[in-house]
Amino acid sequence: MSENQAYDIIVVGASAAGLRAAARARRLLSNAKILVIDEDTYISYAACGMPYYISGDIENADKLRETAYGIVRDPEYFRTAKGLEVIIDTRVERIDRDARKIYCHSIKTGEDSEYSYDKLVLAMGASPVMLPMVPKDSKRITTLKTLHDAIDLRKSLERGEIKKVGIVGGGFIGCELAESFGALWGVDVVLIEAASHILSNILDTEMASAVEEYIKSEGVKLYTDCPLQEITESEEGVTIKTSQGAFEVDRAVIAVGVRPNGKLAEECGLKLGKWGGIVVDDKMATSDPNIFAAGDCVEMKHMISGKPLQLPLGSLANRQGRVVGSNLGGGDERFRPVVGSAAAKIFDMNVASTGLTEVAARNGGFDAGCVWGTLTDKPDYYPESQNVFLKLVYDKGSGRLLGLQGYSKGEVVKRVDVFAALLKHNGHLEDLLDMEFAYAPPYAPAVDPLFSLGAMARNAMLEGIDQVRPDTPLGDSIGVDVRQPYEVESNQLSELDCQNIPLEELREKCEELCKDRPLLAICEKGVRSSESVRILKEKGFTDVKYLGGGMHMKPAG
Amino acid sequence: MSENQAYDIIVVGASAAGLRAAARARRLLSNAKILVIDEDTYISYAACGMPYYISGDIENADKLRETAYGIVRDPEYFRTAKGLEVIIDTRVERIDRDARKIYCHSIKTGEDSEYSYDKLVLAMGASPVMLPMVPKDSKRITTLKTLHDAIDLRKSLERGEIKKVGIVGGGFIGCELAESFGALWGVDVVLIEAASHILSNILDTEMASAVEEYIKSEGVKLYTDCPLQEITESEEGVTIKTSQGAFEVDRAVIAVGVRPNGKLAEECGLKLGKWGGIVVDDKMATSDPNIFAAGDCVEMKHMISGKPLQLPLGSLANRQGRVVGSNLGGGDERFRPVVGSAAAKIFDMNVASTGLTEVAARNGGFDAGCVWGTLTDKPDYYPESQNVFLKLVYDKGSGRLLGLQGYSKGEVVKRVDVFAALLKHNGHLEDLLDMEFAYAPPYAPAVDPLFSLGAMARNAMLEGIDQVRPDTPLGDSIGVDVRQPYEVESNQLSELDCQNIPLEELREKCEELCKDRPLLAICEKGVRSSESVRILKEKGFTDVKYLGGGMHMKPAG
Secondary structure, rough: OOOOOEEEEEEHHHHHHHHHHHHHHHHHHOOOEEEEEEEOOOOOOHHHHHHHHHHOOOOOOOHHHHHHOOEEEHHHHHHHHHEEEEEOOOEEEEEOOOOOOOEEOOOOOOOEEEEEEEEEEEEEEEEEEOOOOOOOOOOEEOOOOOOOHHHHHOOOHHHOOEEEEEEEOOOOHHHHHHHHHHHHHEEEEHHHHHHOOOOOOOOOOOHHHHHHHHHHOOOOOEEEOEEEEEEEEEOEEEEEOOEEEEEOOOOEOOOOEEEOOOHHHHHHOOOOOOOOOOOOOOOOOOOOOEEEEEEOOOOOOEOHHHHHHHHOHHHHHHHHHHHHHHHHOOOOOOOOEOOOOEEEOOOOEEEEEEEEEHHHHHHOOOOEEEEEEEEEEOOOOOOOEEEEEEEEEEEEOOOOEEEEEEEEOOOOOOHHHHHHHHHOOOOOOOOOOOOOOOOOOOOOOOOHHHHHHHHHHHHHHHOOEEEEEOOOOOOHHHHHHEEOHHHHHHHHHHHHHHEOHHHHHHHHHHHOOOOOOOOEEEEOOOOOHHHHHHHHHHHOOOEEEEEEEHHHOOOOO | OOEEEEEEEEEOOOOHHHHHHHHHHEEEOOOOOEEEOOOOOOOOHHHHHHHHHHHOOOHHHHHHHEEOOOOOOOOHHHHHHHOEEEOOOOOEEEOOOOOOOOEEEEEOOOOOOEEEEEEEEOOOEEOOOOOOOOOOOOOOOEEEHHHHHHHHHHHHHHHHOOOOOEEEEHHHHHHHHHHHHHHOOOOOEEEEOOOOOOOOOOOOOHHHHHHHHHHHHHHOOOEOOOOOEEEOOOOOEEEEEEEEEEEEEEEEOOOOEEEEHHHHHOOOOEEEOOOEEEOOOOOOOOOOOOOOEEOOOOOOOOOOOOOOOOOHHHHHHHHHHHHHHHHHHHHHHHOOOOOOOOEEEOOOOOEEEOOOOOHHHHHHHOOOEEEEEEEEEOOOOOOOOOOEEEEEEEOOOOOEEEEEEEEEOOHHHHHHHHHHHHHOOEEEHHHOOOOOOOOOOOOOOOOOOHHHHHHHHHHHHHHHOOEEEOOOOOOOOOOOOOHHHHHHHHHHOOOOEEEOOOOOHHHHHHHHHHOOOOOEEOOOOOOOHHHHHHHHOOOOHHHHEEEEOHHHHHOOO
């Protein structure tokens, strides 16, 4: 065992959170001796970029480890550019909090070593969850945890060894990988998800179902409600057994979520939270005032639900790292509760969300109201205009904003980001009506989708102009299809009694409609049908609503 | 004269604000008799889309007047779909406030008519400013006011009558038109601007100068500091005389701003503001409680400067229209002061801004601090990543956010929109560090540009890590170029004594530097040079700053 060395600050984990904390502390404490230790050989790489390296969009794995000016971020770089000592290939095996010491083991040399610290930062990240039925150390059944995993998959693709892949888990990584394998390499993709729908952390069922249809249309064999029963490896490949049958593939990737690497913290008696993340206060200090923690291994608090959550995002890890570094350097920075923004590009579909889903809002005890909108990201007349499909969740009593989720081949992420800024400031529906967007036809319609959504919700809350959910079975109502005849012809609504009276004729012809049954106004996007509800109410129809989001958001089938 | 007709609500002006107000009031007051009057034949068209129609991006002018489902928004459409009576080709000539009557004149038939109102809404919009030296009723020297003007220009382009065009005014419309004429039609464009730089409402000089260089690189002959002296029309074309010489062109478009159409209001004794806009309260009521006003003809208040301003944007006109309509319908909606977001696409460059420029902030009495950042809209490694050039203006004492301006071939508008949401909620620098962006490589780097800017400003405010302006003459300082040798070679900084010590070698080699003169650290984007300032301060150099935005933001020359 090498002799004990003393450091002012030791950071465990040389990824976003740890290195940011170390570099920030170093900047504020010019004389501090700072050590960063990581068990991997590759450090400070952009793990979020791995799907794009696998897909071939990024040529070389080194790209994920380089600065903008082409220097690889290895220990030498951190020594010279950042003034940090970085040790790689070394596992921290134990923390002695009383002695303020850590005990390490070199994976390469087998040597043991110990270091003493004044302050310790834990930034060990998270690891993919491994299902119990998955064989260990399989070559063909893997997760996507490290850059080594990504390089291995990419090499297999380049060698043509993967004709068919099974992806277990329809979260962000699973969906992104479906594109990575499918789009450039032409690999047959089977994607299975145990839950009733994909991306369930950020989308409610009816929103996810549109994304699912889209993914299928891109050639992915997607199965939801499809838990894994057994997965086995043979010489020829992998057999994935599920409740919906068995799939033979060449490789399988397990992507069913990640779990915080909290073991080291737990073993030394630090407090872990419900989901296994290290519990920290708003200065990112653990239950031991000499130990801070940051990144995917900590538990965060949701600003709206107030509940603890895990949110493994490089963006948050970076922010937390800065907070830790500032506080180590004598500052007083806080990491506030999060609203949980997330996004993914899946083939050409942008999917994004912030705040609570409807399900999460109800679970959190909110009396959640929802409106759905099919809107456009740019003016209708602008050549590149695309539909944006949004769902707004708000508190019915107060009008407080709770969440936004959406998908679009166009610009949906901007709306989610603006909405997140409002959530952070405890925004209400009227704030959506007060937003200013930098307006010009290439960027937004004069009436932005967020304004329209806010207006729809207020119209429901204050004026009783109510939507029905896009996935409501329409059986009992009589439909009033207020579209133009040419639209009706190209996309017929067959499942309910339906009469076509274009909006422009409704004032004159509405007497033709039956007043004894509930009426449901329907149009392409939900705008004309909303107008129709007002007209029909004026004319004495009392039980009349409109289909939220219009035909565009109605799930197929 | 036709007989007097009585209406509950009369709206003057059938554009965004007026029609929105009328439609909203109609929805809330089912029995109200509502009349909308406009002097044009074309109503409810998307004036902001005209540059894209002129350019050919939009095939047909009707596109600008159609609903998403292909119905032209003419009086018949508003009658049937919206329940509004709309009279076109009719000028309102006088308002009698005591009698609550308006007097009209039909441009087509010459007939006069009068109508009495219970409530009146003024939404006459704004008109292009005509310079005194411009000949009236010229066929070759025009403004871009109405759809007729746009159709006329497009026809001339299609007939090949315009080989060379002169645009007077380098605001949004002037710059957009430069693209409209140049990009598709290959017309030679001369763009002249009287002020020292273009887009001066939204960009400070040093930011505008980069956009100017870009516009020139696209082939536009751009002259700033170039007031119009004389402009004359002949059989052959137009002669534009300026302080920088005379230009012979086939057509000239005057785009030097717009002025509110406030004459009708002024003549009936309503209060107008400093810039000629109708003064309204936050319910959009004028000084006469029976008269509301909305859209480009009203004066707004800037939320940050507290000053009155004109901001002719379709987005705001729509919002104001809704407020008027709601209040007419018995509601209590408010239009709050604005932060003034704006954007334009100029060729392939996106330019956007919100809040105050540095100049406006100083004029408003703020002790404005600024930081400049060359950042990326997506991670460096992501294939479509683009630089985003931003300038943040904040209050030095309190850290309150005052404004953001930027340009990029990538995503800059989103950052401006999120920033605007923060401005609306009285945001401070620490809010930039607390923002959550829906993070994934196709949308943003893990550390968003807004976070980086906020950190730079806080580093300056709290830690003395100071920038110098990108356009500072560098003469007195010694430069420390901390880039890699390959970068220095490809883009040399010649104007000051400069030593190249890459960041990675700076800790060891900084003793080579002279301590007697101020030091200026320089790199490509301003990130490494910011680090260098810390290193050099640690090493005992006291007078050391870095070049804001790096080489990328340094004006050419």
